[in-house]
Amino acid sequence: MSQPRVFLVDDHELIRSGIRTEISSHVDIVGEADEVDAAIELILEREPDVVLLDVHMPDGGGLAVLCAVAPCAPDVRFLALSVSDAADDVISVVRAGARGYVTKNILGTDLVDAIYRVHDGDVVFSPRLAGFVLDAFSETSTGPSLSSIDPDLDQLTPRERQVLRLIARGYIYRDVARELDISIKTVESHVSSVLRKLQLSTRHQLTNWASERRLN
Amino acid sequence: MTRSSTGAVVGGVCAGLAVRLGVRELWVRIIVSVSVLFFGIGLFVYMSAWLLVPRWGEDRSVAQRLIGARRESHIILWALLVALIALLALGDFAKHWTGAASWPVLLAVVALVAVWFGASRDERSHLQDVVNATPILGASSARGWRALVWRLVPGILLLILGLTTLQKLGGISAGAFHAVVGAGALALGAAILLAPWWLDIVRDLSRERRERVRVEERAKLVAHVHDSVLQTLTLIEKAATSPADVVRLARAQERELRQWLFAPEHVAQREDASGTLAQQLRGIESDVECEYGVTVELVVVGDCPGDARIAALTAATREAAINAAKWAHVARISIYGEVETTNVSVFVRDTGVGFDPDHVADDRHGINQSIIERMASHGGRAVIRSAPGDGTEVQLSMSLSGVPA
Numbered sequence: 001m002s003q004p005r006v007f008l009v010d011d012h013e014l015i016r017s018g019i020r021t022e023i024s025s026h027v028d029i030v031g032e033a034d035e036v037d038a039a040i041e042l043i044l045e046r047e048p049d050v051v052l053l054d055v056h057m058p059d060g061g062g063l064a065v066l067c068a069v070a071p072c073a074p075d076v077r078f079l080a081l082s083v084s085d086a087a088d089d090v091i092s093v094v095r096a097g098a099r100g101y102v103t104k105n106i107l108g109t110d111l112v113d114a115i116y117r118v119h120d121g122d123v124v125f126s127p128r129l130a131g132f133v134l135d136a137f138s139e140t141s142t143g144p145s146l147s148s149i150d151p152d153l154d155q156l157t158p159r160e161r162q163v164l165r166l167i168a169r170g171y172i173y174r175d176v177a178r179e180l181d182i183s184i185k186t187v188e189s190h191v192s193s194v195l196r197k198l199q200l201s202t203r204h205q206l207t208n209w210a211s212e213r214r215l216n
Numbered sequence: 217m218t219r220s221s222t223g224a225v226v227g228g229v230c231a232g233l234a235v236r237l238g239v240r241e242l243w244v245r246i247i248v249s250v251s252v253l254f255f256g257i258g259l260f261v262y263m264s265a266w267l268l269v270p271r272w273g274e275d276r277s278v279a280q281r282l283i284g285a286r287r288e289s290h291i292i293l294w295a296l297l298v299a300l301i302a303l304l305a306l307g308d309f310a311k312h313w314t315g316a317a318s319w320p321v322l323l324a325v326v327a328l329v330a331v332w333f334g335a336s337r338d339e340r341s342h343l344q345d346v347v348n349a350t351p352i353l354g355a356s357s358a359r360g361w362r363a364l365v366w367r368l369v370p371g372i373l374l375l376i377l378g379l380t381t382l383q384k385l386g387g388i389s390a391g392a393f394h395a396v397v398g399a400g401a402l403a404l405g406a407a408i409l410l411a412p413w414w415l416d417i418v419r420d421l422s423r424e425r426r427e428r429v430r431v432e433e434r435a436k437l438v439a440h441v442h443d444s445v446l447q448t449l450t451l452i453e454k455a456a457t458s459p460a461d462v463v464r465l466a467r468a469q470e471r472e473l474r475q476w477l478f479a480p481e482h483v484a485q486r487e488d489a490s491g492t493l494a495q496q497l498r499g500i501e502s503d504v505e506c507e508y509g510v511t512v513e514l515v516v517v518g519d520c521p522g523d524a525r526i527a528a529l530t531a532a533t534r535e536a537a538i539n540a541a542k543w544a545h546v547a548r549i550s551i552y553g554e555v556e557t558t559n560v561s562v563f564v565r566d567t568g569v570g571f572d573p574d575h576v577a578d579d580r581h582g583i584n585q586s587i588i589e590r591m592a593s594h595g596g597r598a599v600i601r602s603a604p605g606d607g608t609e610v611q612l613s614m615s616l617s618g619v620p621a
Contacts, residue, residue, distance in 0.1 A: 083474070105470075105511075127550060131515035134554070138518055168515045169563045169609070170550025 004119035007048035008032035009039040009065060010081070011057045015104065019052065019081075022108030027115055036060055040068045047073055049119050053098065055082035055089050063089075066096040079118045087132040094133075095198050100124025123191045130167040133194060137161075156194060163190045218272040219265070221338070226346055227266040227331070256324075263327035271339055278334035288333040295329045371409035378402030444472055464509045471502055493560065494519040496530040497553050500537055504549075508541035511548045518555030520616070528594040529562060529614045535586035536564040536610035544568025544608060560614045567607040573600050587612070 006027045010016045011034045020029060030048050033039035036059045043051055043065070051069075053062040066078055078098040082090065083105075090101050099118045102111065103126060114124040125133075137156050156164070159180075166176045173191075177184045220231035223241065230248055234241040251258030270277040282289050299322045335343065381398030448469040455461035475498075491499075494516045501514040520526065533551065540549045546568040553562045573583075583600060587610065591598040596614035 083470075127513050127515045127552070131517050131552070134517045165552070165554070168517065168554075169552040170513060170565045170567075 003028045004049040004115055005030045005046075006115060007039075007043055007046065007051045009034075009043075009051060009057070009062070010054040011035060012054075015054075019111070023112050023115065026112045036064045039065045043069050043076060044072055047076060049075075049077065050115050051076055051078045052081050052115070053078050053093070055080050055093050055101075061089070062093050062098075063096055066093060066098060070097045077118050077121075079114060079124060087135060090129060090132055091136055091198070094129070094195065097199060099195070100126075101129040102126045103128060122188050123195045125164070125167050125191055125194075127168045127170055130164045133198065134161070134164050134168060136198075156197070160190050160194050163187060164194065167191075217269055219269050221272045221342070224342065226343075227262070228271065229262050229265045229269070232269065232272070233265075259324050263324050263331075266331055267327060267334070271336065274336055274339075278331050281336075282330060282334040285334075291333055292326070292330045295326050299323070299326045367408055367412070371405045374401045374405030374408065378405055440476065444469060444476075460509050464506065467511065468502065468506050471505070492519045492521050493526050493530070493553060493555060496522060496526065497533065497551060497562070500530065500534045501551065503534070504537045504541050508538070510541045510546070512537065513548060513550045514553075515551070516553045520555045520560060525594045525596065525614050525616075526560070528590050529560060529596060529612055532587045532590050532596075532598060532610075532612050533562045533564060535583075535590075536612070539583065539610075540564060540566040540568065540608060543571070555616075558615060558617050560616060562612045563609060564612075565607065565609040570602045570604050570606045570608050572604060573602050 004027050006023070006029050008016050008019060008029065009032070010019070013034065016032055016034070020032075023029070027050075030046050031042050033042050036057060051065075053065060055062045062078075062080055062082075069076060070078075078093075080090065080093045080098040080101040081104055082101070083103060094101055100114060100123055102114050102124060106114070106126070117124050162180060163176055166179055167173075171179060173184050173187045177187045180187075217236040218232055219228035220235065221228060223231035225231075225245075230244045231241050234244045237244070248258045248262055251261070267279045268277050270280075276284075282292060302322065332340070332343065378398045378401035381401065448465055452462050452465050455465060497514055497516055501512045504510065505512050522530075533553075537549060537551060540546075544566040546566050549564065549566040551562065551564050554560070587600070588598045591612055591614070594614065596612065599611040600608070601611070602608035
């Protein structure tokens with residue numbers, strides 16, 4: 001299989017060069033950008049397979065890049081990369097179309113693995129993202145839950161919850177499959193369906209949710 | 217003798233005189249000021265010196281320069297004429313108002329006009345600064361002369377009205393009405409004249425306050441960055457030969473900085489043992505990472521306030537996490553806490569060497585006493601799943617309903 005063509009978006013040169021060193025032997029890096037406008041232009045021009053997208057950047061951050069590129073280039077897949085602990089930012093990026101979220105201290109091999117997964121159309125749920133999503137759908141979470149703001153949001157099925165919980169507990173897909181006695185493919189389809197549910201509800205409601213949570 | 221250009225308050229006459237006579241500037245200023253009171257002698261002397269004595273570093277005096285320029289000298293002559301007519305016409309009124317000083321005052325005004333037109337560019341900019349710094353003139357000249365006229369005319373008229381009305385008090389028509397009108401007009405006039413100056417002072421004060429707050433904020437930030445980030449960087453430099461120490465330091469600093477940036481409220485409450493479940497778990501995360509040099513991936517869904525049962529749960533969690541860090545031989549362990557409506561669970565998982573739970577060595581009391589029994593005594597449950605070579609997961613759950621044990 002040919003190497004996925006990867007584009008880096010991060011406003012910190014140090015982080016970009018770190019990532020480059022870690023993944024360059026496994027993927028084909030076709031370009032990088034350190035600001036939102038340049039990123040949008042270059043991504044549309046080069047149409048990479050996977051964009052590694054920093055969530056926090058000046059001028060709107062990863063969300064701005066996603067919102068500008070996603071409608072024009074549906075084949076470009078995004079993997080959000082961040083040091084952020086703010087659930088709302090991460091959930092926003094995922095809802096806007098990112099296929100996954102990993103933290104920047106991820107091991108190089110795991111990052112390469114995640115890029116290949118996203119390239120193959122799978123979804124990458126780090127434990128932390130699973131926690132954020134469970135929190136967003138939860139009835140007992142600290143802020144107002146996503147479901148109470150967004151009536152169109154489909155609730156998670158018990159099975160999807162189980163899968164997310166195991167991921168949050170640190171299980172990789174293979175372990176989740178073994179634990180629940182299902183195939184890895186089924187795990188992947190559950191995770192994809194969670195992502196679809198998140199992305200289906202409208203952006204307007206998402207903003208409401210994010211701002212209300214921030215007020216709390 | 218020359219007029220001073222550096223020590224000048226207005227024209228530099230006093231400072232220049234002080235240098236010439238070798239006495240302190242302050243005494244010259246006092247003597248000149250006092251002599252103004254005697255028929256305006258001081259004023260007359262001062263203005264004459266201003267006109268006739270060249271400024272330090274300039275070869276010609278104001279008067280010499282004026283004589284050389286036709287247009288300017290015409291203006292001065294006209295000004296002198298207008299002043300004389302004004303003095304004669306308003307003679308009685310002016311004497312009444314300012315007494316014997318009215319002649320010197322008006323002559324001084326003419327001299328000022330002369331100085332303005334005769335001054336060198338350098339001196340003129342100095343005078344502009346002086347004007348800008350005076351209470352009434354300054355604030356308005358910065359905003360344009362039209363504003364000054366609008367304010368000066370009604371202000372001075374009201375002052376005169378107030379003064380004359382008050383003066384009548386002593387005469388035949390003494391009465392409360394005049395007193396009130398006079399005092400009111402006086403106050404209003406003074407307010408109109410001084411308002412911009414006063415407003416400027418208030419504005420300056422609030423700007424100063426804002427500035428101070430900003431400086432304090434910055435000092436706080438600098439202090440924090442210094443105490444945490446810079447110190448850690450120094451430590452990392454020193455520990456460069458020991459990768460484990462570098463990783464531990466970097467992780468600890470990252471976590472602290474992250475907390476400070478994203479969740480400042482937790483920083484204040486961290487020390488408190490009775491914090492919420494999430495706060496206590498974060499404490500465990502940082503302690504275990506610091507002490508054992510492993511990475512702890514902590515995920516918490518929901519939160520609940522701490523009580524005796526939560527304390528038992530987190531104590532068991534700590535024990536399980538320390539066990540994993542010590543015995544599993546892995547770089548990363550996961551802690552997951554979830555609060556549901558009736559139940560709190562915590563999972564501590566590693567993918568390390570594992571062990572056979574049925575054959576725990578006697579010297580490892582941790583599991584039995586610190587985890588299983590502690591949970592049981594508070595009505596909770598602990599399940600340990602492990603197999604050699606297949607990692608370990610400690611599952612802790614505590615019911616939230618019912619009376620705490």
